[in-house]
Amino acid sequence: MKLDHLSEVLNFIGGERIPAISGKTLSNPEPATGKLLGTLPASNADDVSRAVEAANEAKASWGELSPEVRGFHLENLARGIEENLEAFARAESIDNGKPIAVSKSLDIPRAAANLRFFAGAARFQHEEAFRTRLPGDDLLNVTVSRPVGIAGCISPWNLPLYLFTWKIAPALAAGCTVVGKPSEVTPVTADLLARVAIEVGFPPGVLNIVHGTGPETGSAIVEHPQIPAISFTGGTATGASIAQQAAPIFKKTLLELGGKNPTIIMEDAELDAAVEGAFRAAYSNQGQICLCGSRILVHESKMDEVTSRLQKRINEMVIGDPLEESTMMGSLVSESHLEKVESCLQTARDEGGEILVGGERLSPEGRCSSGYFLTPALIRGLPHSAETNQQEIFGPVATLTPFANEEEALHLANDVRYGLSASLWTSNVDRALRMSEKIEAGTVWVNTWMKRDLRTVFGGVKDSGLGREGGSESLRFFQEPTNICLRFNSSR
Secondary structure, three states, rough: OOOOOOEEEOOOEOOEOOOOOOEEEEEOOOOOOEEEEEEOOOHHHHHHHHHHHHHHHHHHHHHHHHHHHHHHHHHHHHHHHHHHHHHHHHHHHHHHOOOHHHHHHHOOOOHHHHHHHHHHHHHOOOOOOOOEEEEOOEEEEEEEEEOEEEEEEEEOOOOHHHHHHHHHHHHHHOEEEEEOOOOOOOOOOHHHHHHHHHHOOOOOOOOOOOOOOOOHHHHHOOOOOOOOOEEEEEHHHHHHHHHHHHHHHOOOOEEOOOOOOOEOOOOOOOHHHHHHHHHHHHHHHOOOOOOOOOOEEEEEEEHHHHHEEEEHHHEEEEEOOOOOOOHHHHHHHOOOHHHHHHHHHHHHHHHOEEEEOOEEOOOOHHHHHHEEEEOOOEEEOOOOOOOOOOOOOOOOEEEEEEEEOOHHHHHHHHOOOOEEEEEOOOOOOOHHHHHHOOOOOOOEEEEEOOOOOOOOEOEEEOOOEEEEHHHHHHHHEEEEEEEEEEEEOOOO
C-alpha cells in the first residue's frame, strides 16, 4: 500500500475518506520549509453530526463484540502501521518538523504499541464480586461494566499519531465507537491511519476522524449531546474551556494538560547522567512535549559545572532538515508557534534574564532555509517568580535556578500552578523516596526521564489536568460500572 500522498487529507467517516460537507479546506504548511504541504477539511458541526451518526450505527455491534475480537481489529491496525513504518515516520517528520530518527524510533512504534497494549489489556479486565451476608439475607454484589457509547477523542500536534492512538485505543478496546479530532496543525498521519483502517477492513463507523479547528470541530464534538465522554490532551486554557462546556451537560471529561516541570539536580547526583537527563528533558522534540523539564533546578555547589556542561551539549546539537538521519533537532511546528516562543524569550530578557546560548532563528542551507527553526535557549538570572519560570512556553527554552538545600528545592519545584511531572537526580535512595513523595506531580522520575510503562497511571495535578490515563484507568474512563445485587434464597 502506498502512503506517500500527503497533499490531501480527508475526513474518515463510516469507513470512507470524504471531504467536509461544505467543501471548505484549511492549508497545511510544512514547518521545515514554510511551503504548502497540502490541505485538510475545514469541518464543522455538520461533519461532526455525520460522524456521530456513523458511530451510532456501529455502536451496538462493536460494543457487543468480545474483547478478543475487538483486540483482533486493533492489532490489525497496529500491524498496518508497523508494515508502513517508513512511510508513517517520513510523513510525521514532514508534517510536524521533528527529526525522522525520532519518528522512526519513538513516535510511530509507540503508536502501534498503544493499539497492541490496549488490545491485550481489555482481555484482562475483570468484574468485581462481593459476597454479602446479612441477617436473613445472602447476597452477591457483582459490578459489571459497559461502554459509555461514543467517545470524543481530541489530540494535540506535538506527538501526533503517538497521542492520537493513546486516546482512541483504550476507547475502542473498551467497546466504544470513536469520533476523533487530531490537531489541524499536524493532520497527516491520522489520515494515513484512516487509509490503513480501510486496507485492513476495520469495521466501518467504529473509528471516525474529523479534521478541523478547535473552535469549529473540537467544540462541536464537546457539545454534541450524543457524545457522553471527552478525552483531551492539550493546553491548559483549552482544557478549561472544554471543562466549562462539558460540565453543564454532565459529560465525563479526561483532561491531560500543560506542565512547567522541574529537573532537580542534587549535590550528590551523578553529573554525567544528570546533565544528559536535563538536556534531553529540556530540548527533546524541540521542547514541545508537555513532560519537558523546562525548569532546571541545581544545587548551588554544582551550578557552574552543570551550566558549562549544558552549554557544551547545546552547542553540539545538529539542527536542520528533519529528514536527515543526523538531525537532532528539527523545526518548530508552525510560524505562529515560533513567534510565540520568540515572544517568551523577549519576556525573559525584559525580566532581566541572561540568555547564555541560543534563542535565535536559524536558516539551514538547502530546502529548509525558510523553515521555522530556533536554536535551543538556556537562561539564567531570573527569580523563580518571573513569568518565564511560571508559564509554559512549550519550546526549546530552559531556565537555570540554584537552590541551597532539599527544602528549598522542593519549594521551587512545587511553586507553580502546574503539576504534571518532575525528574530528580540523586544517588541517595532515602532522599529519592522522601522527596518524590513531596513533589506535587503526577509522575516523578528518579535518575531518568520520559520512561513509560503503559500499565501505570498517567496524568497531572493542579492545572495540569483532571483524571488519569494508562492501563486499566484508561479503559475504566470509557466504561460505566453498574452494581448488580443478587439475593439468594436463604430459606433451606
